[in-house]
Each structure stands twice: as C-alpha cells, then as structure tokens.
Amino acid sequence: xxxxxxxxxxxxxxxxxRWNDHIRxxxxxxxxxxxxxxxxxxxxxxxxxxxxxxxxNWRVLVEGGIYEFLHRxxxxxxxxxxxxxxxxxxxxELNEWVYKEIRRRxxxxxxxxxxxxxxxxxxxxxxxxxxxxxxxxxxxATQWEFEIIYHFNQGIYGVEETKQAINNEIExxxxxxxxxxxxxxxxxxxxxxxxxKLRFQKRWxxxxxxxxTSVMGHVLIxxxxxxxxxxxxxxxxxxxxxxxxxxxFHDLPEVLxxxxxxxxxxxxxxxxxxxxxxxxxxxHDQILPLIPANWHKDILYYTMNEFxxxxxxxxxxxxxxxxxxxxxxxxxxxxxxxxxxxxxxDNLAAFVEAWLSKRYGITSHHLEEAIVSIKAQYKxxxxxxxxxxxxxxxxxxx
Numbered sequence: 001x002x003x004x005x006x007x008x009x010x011x012x013x014x015x016x017x018r019w020n021d022h023i024r025x026x027x028x029x030x031x032x033x034x035x036x037x038x039x040x041x042x043x044x045x046x047x048x049x050x051x052x053x054x055x056x057n058w059r060v061l062v063e064g065g066i067y068e069f070l071h072r073x074x075x076x077x078x079x080x081x082x083x084x085x086x087x088x089x090x091x092x093e094l095n096e097w098v099y100k101e102i103r104r105r106x107x108x109x110x111x112x113x114x115x116x117x118x119x120x121x122x123x124x125x126x127x128x129x130x131x132x133x134x135x136x137x138x139x140x141a142t143q144w145e146f147e148i149i150y151h152f153n154q155g156i157y158g159v160e161e162t163k164q165a166i167n168n169e170i171e172x173x174x175x176x177x178x179x180x181x182x183x184x185x186x187x188x189x190x191x192x193x194x195x196x197k198l199r200f201q202k203r204w205x206x207x208x209x210x211x212x213t214s215v216m217g218h219v220l221i222x223x224x225x226x227x228x229x230x231x232x233x234x235x236x237x238x239x240x241x242x243x244x245x246x247x248x249f250h251d252l253p254e255v256l257x258x259x260x261x262x263x264x265x266x267x268x269x270x271x272x273x274x275x276x277x278x279x280x281x282x283x284h285d286q287i288l289p290l291i292p293a294n295w296h297k298d299i300l301y302y303t304m305n306e307f308x309x310x311x312x313x314x315x316x317x318x319x320x321x322x323x324x325x326x327x328x329x330x331x332x333x334x335x336x337x338x339x340x341x342x343x344x345x346d347n348l349a350a351f352v353e354a355w356l357s358k359r360y361g362i363t364s365h366h367l368e369e370a371i372v373s374i375k376a377q378y379k380x381x382x383x384x385x386x387x388x389x390x391x392x393x394x395x396x397x398x
Contacts, residue, residue, distance in 0.1 A: 015029070036141045
C-alpha cells in the first residue's frame with residue numbers, strides 16, 4: 001500500500017547529494033543513481049539470460065533493488081570504504097538500526113515488506129546471481145558518475161585511489177556478460193550513456209522547485225509505486241515485474257524529445273498524437289539500434305501506449321478492461337500492464353513533486369494549478385482496486 005509517509009521517504013533521496021566532497025556538476029542525487037542502477041540492472045539481466053542462459057527471478061531483481069534503495073536512503077551519507085568496513089564488522093547491528101529507522105520514518109509499512117527486506121539482507125546465500133547483478137549495476141552506475149567528475153578532480157588527493165577501487169569492484173563482476181559488453185564501450189555502453197542523460201533533464205523546468213527532480217528520478221518513483229499497487233491488486237509475479245519495468249521505462253522517449261508538459265500536449269487538437277508518432281520514430285531510429293533485436297519488442301511495449309491496460313496475446317499487444325486484467329489475465333504469460341494504475345502513479349508523483357515544493361516554501365502558479373487540479377481529478381477515485389483518493393486525502397492542503 002502506498003502512503004504519504006512512504007512516498008515522502010522515497011523523495012528524501014532527491015535531497016541526498018552524491019560526491020559532495022568532490023567538484024561535480026549538478027545531477028548526482030541518490031534518487032537518480034538508484035534509478036540509473038535499475039535501468040542498468042535490466043541491461044545486465046537481459047544479457048545474462050541471452051548469453052549465459054541464466055534462469056533469473058525477476059521479482060527478486062525488482063524487490064532487491066527496492067530493498068537496497070531504502071537501505072541506501074538511510075545510510076548513504078557514510079563514505080563507501082567506511083560503509084563496507086562497518087557492514088563487514090557490524091553488519092547485523094547496522095541492519096537492525098536500518099529496520100528501526102524504516103519503521104520510524106514509515107510508520108504504516110507492512111510487516112510483510114519488513115520480512116522481505118530482512119530475508120534479502122540477512123540471507124546472502126539465497127539468489128546469489130540476482131544479488132550479483134544488482135551489485136554490478138550499483139558499481140556501474142557509480143562508475144558512470146565518476147567518469148564525469150574525474151575530469152574535474154584530477155590531481156586532487158585520493159581521486160586515483162577512488163578510481164582504482166571502483167574499477168576493482170567492477171572487475172569482480174566481469175564474469176557477467178553485460179559487464180563484459182559494457183567494458184567494450186560499444187552499443188550497450190552507448191545505451192547506458194543515453195539513458196543516463198535523463199538525470200540531467202529536470203522536471204517542471206519552467207518552475208523553481210525544491211527538491212529539484214529529474215526525469216530519471218521520477219521514473220523510479222513511478223516504478224516503485226507501480227510495484228506496490230500491483231501487490232495491492234494481488235498481481236502475479238510477471239505482472240508485478242512488468243508494471244515496475246513499464247514505470248521505469250515509460251519516459252524513456254524523453255531522452256530524445258525532452259519533457260513536453262501536458263498543457264502543451266493538450267494545447268492543439270491532435271498534437272499529443274503527433275508527439276507520440278515522433279517519439280516512436282525516434283525510438284526506432286536512435287534507441288533500438290543500441291540494444292539487441294530480441295529486446296526491441298519489450299522496450300516498445302514499455303514506452304509506447306504505456307498507460308493502456310494491455311496484455312500480450314498470441315504475440316500481439318491487446319488492450320483490455322481493468323476488470324479483465326484482474327479476472328482473466330492475472331497469470332504469468334500475458335505480460336499484463338496496468339496502464340491506468342501506472343498513469344495514476346505518474347500523476348501522483350507529479351502532484352507530490354509540486355506539493356513538496358510548496359511545503360518547503362517554493363511555489364509558482366504552475367505548481368499551484370497542478371496541486372489543485374490533480375488532487376481534484378483523483379478525489380474519491382479508485383483505479384483497478386487501488387484507492388488513489390485515499391492517498392491524496394493524506395496530503396493536507398497547504
């Protein structure tokens with residue numbers, strides 16, 4: 001169940017500045033890093049399936065990424081070498097403190113979720129390959145950041161040691177096919193670079209706002225909310241994973257078109273359709289050539305018509321009603337996308353972005369209008385069994 005306290009906790013990662021003891025450009029928040037990590041996870045996992053015939057548990061990959069995000073959200077201010085030493089010597093005690101902090105900051109968190117995060121963190125012998133992929137994705141996202149700031153920090157004490165430490169961690173994961181391909185600096189590396197640009201595309205670019213969030217951070221928030229909505233609907237494992245991945249990649253076309261705000265899309269009849277046509281053409285021209293051909297269908301599925309309630313039937317995309325998703329197709333094999341629910345998550349994320357800024361004392365007429373209109377749109381509204389109206393009611397008028 002998504003709640004105000006949980007959503008606010010997720011957005012705390014947008015305040016956490018990475019590399020804050022280095023010279024760096026904007027765009028390095030913990031929220032963005034975690035989002036980039038999960039996109040890289042997808043790349044590594046698909047290569048591992050394709051090249052090494054790996055049998056991966058995708059639900060573990062998704063949930064593991066969420067668990068690690070919450071863990072890092074609490075202790076991320078600790079420098080990596082110190083963090084790793086603390087975890088090696090006092091890992092159990094540190095994890096217990098993390099659990100207490102999660103319960104304190106998210107009082108309505110379910111015990112089922114807490115059991116899941118404990119099992120994940122305390123049983124390293126389980127799901128070793130999935131955890132290795134997530135670790136590799138973590139270090140590759142870190143390396144992507146470091147390669148940018150390295151040029152600003154050459155000659156500063158300790159920077160070469162940091163570079164070597166990151167390279168050593170990645171070398172430990174070199175048996176993964178995706179890590180090898182990224183090391184070649186070919187098209188897989190270009191895809192990771194391209195999606196990384198979403199870090200620098202600011203949401204609400206026409207308005208001052210605190211915290212500033214990027215398109216990259218936004219999609220992770222939507223994906224995590226989509227995951228919890230799928231749980232609330234009693235979704236099967238494949239549906240949970242596909243809702244998460246659709247949330248994660250739903251704004252991928254904006255790396256090519258930038259964030260075109262909804263009022264602009266609605267300003268001229270037919271403009272939104274034209275924009276979608278342009279996005280699809282650019283995806284075919286610039287994104288799909290960077291990934292293996294057998295991934296194309298999935299990436300298009302997650303990025304085109306992404307807010308439709310749809311399934312895959314006999315290899316074709318078919319739109320169905322919300323009721324049918326729950327009654328007829330809630331089983332593995334149909335690649336269910338709860339588009340209306342994900343649209344609800346997308347709108348809720350936009351509302352919270354505006355609401356948080358107003359609470360911090362930074363607002364504009366754009367943000368004010370969004371707060372009022374989005375909240376009114378979802379008043380007493382239930383979508384696919386998810387009570388969005390209840391969530392909005394938790395956010396007091398300010």
